[in-house]
Amino acid sequence: MLQSLIGSIIALLATTSLLLAIQVTETIIKGSIRFPLTKDELEIIKGSGRISEVDILNSNIKQFPQKL
Incomplete structure (x- = not known):
């Protein structure tokens, strides 16, 4: 039970980090286009x-x- 909770937390953190990295990258690209x-x-x-x-x-x- 505890292991599945820890696994879920790790998956949540990994997903959040990925989405944040994508958002930051898009913001940088939009600002540098023109x-x-x-x-x-x-x-x-x-x-x-x-x-x-x-x-x-x-x-x-x-x-x-x-x-x-």
């Missing part, structure tokens, strides 16, 4: 010789959906 390119990212693009594609990248970022 940010423009940072200075570091722009420097990487310039270093690769693809500076002409920066405007295309920024317009694509603005077109991303806000909801997943």
Whole structure:
């Protein structure tokens, strides 16, 4: 009886942890979808010789959906 209670508590904690991790991940992804390119990212693009594609990248970022 005690073992089944402990097992149920462990299963409950594992499920709660999983749901919390999913919720935190979704919140982080939603918040990071539409940010423009940072200075570091722009420097990487310039270093690769693809500076002409920066405007295309920024317009694509603005077109991303806000909801997943």
